Amino acid sequence: LAPRYLEHQLAVSLKNLRVETIDCYYLHNPEQQLDEIPREAFLSRMEACFQFLESQVAAGRIRLYGTATWNGYRVNAQHHGYLSLQEFVGLARRVGGESHHFRVIQLPFNLAMPEAYAFKNQAVDGQMLSVGEAAARLGMSVVVSASLLQSQLTTLPHAMRQWIPGLDTDAQRAIQFARSTPGVTTALTGMKRTAHVEDNLRLARLPALTADAIECEDRFAMLVDDVRSAWQRAEKVQRRRRELAASGTSSAALLLTTDDELLFQLEASHDESLERLVSLHRGIELRSQRV
Secondary structure (H helix, E strand, O other): OOHHHHHHHHHHHHHHHOOOOEEEEEEEOHHHHHHOOOHHHHHHHHHHHHHHHHHHHHOOOEEEEEEEOOOOOOOOOOOOOOOOHHHHHHHHHHHHOOOOOEEEEEEEOEOOEOHHHHOOOEEEOOEEEOHHHHHHHOOOEEEEEOOOOOOOOOOOOHHHHOOOOOOOOHHHHHHHHHHOOOOOOEEOOOOOOHHHHHHHHHHHOOOOOOOOOOOOHHHHHHHHHHHHHHHHHHHHHHHHHHHHHHHOOOHHHHHHHOOOHHHHHHHHHOOHHHHHHHHHHHHOOOHHHOO
16 A cells, blocks of 8 residues: 555556556555554555545546455454445545545455445444445445355355245356345456356346335345344254264254254255355354454
8 A cells, every 4th residue: 555556556557458547446455454554554554545546537547446345344343454434535535525536445245245235334424334325325336246255156055046036047146136235336246157158148138136126125134134044044053963963963863853943944955055155154254243
């Protein structure tokens, strides 16, 4: 996060892309700086970067700039890597006025990482909002990454498919979830093979889930809550399996030792994708960040 370094990298990008202007220039994972320096020094660096980027807008080298993050906008305000969107907008206004060009943020959002919509961790004018709501309030666009979480959401548990019906593949369902979220401008997805492109283009021909299609945003919020509850309940299944294995009891006994109807259904379905996705969700370490 040094203006001289950004100047060099911008020049390299313009040359490599063979363009005169870059539409959106991101500062990538700035929250990593907070692992090494105090927050006051970090904000000073961010302000200097914003000032440089505003000068590059004036010079016609970029049109807009923003921050592309992984954890910063998804953790609670007490976390050392937390990023405040209102604080960043304040810096941008200080160097660029009300017509500043800090207008885009990027963060991961998918079926396993729903914080951008569901986690109200951003304070704007004294009100706690999700980062999506905060961005809308502050006049910013939201680009979400990891719609498929590096292809790990291309096989979903059978029970989750009922929430997003009418599509051909689980990859389409995962992308549809991300792109339909209220407040999302763009959902990014990687495509490695021709078949992936064709699959995604079929989805592109269909409308996103609108407010009418899902009845209201409250129902969408319920969908997010259902996803989180599914992970938590599935983790209970895994814990019980481990307990039974440690005691030398057959895992089939799980059907006889729980009163939870959903646990019964999950165990009875023998869905192989379940354990993989639960392990994935645990690795994201979201629960420990919500204090």
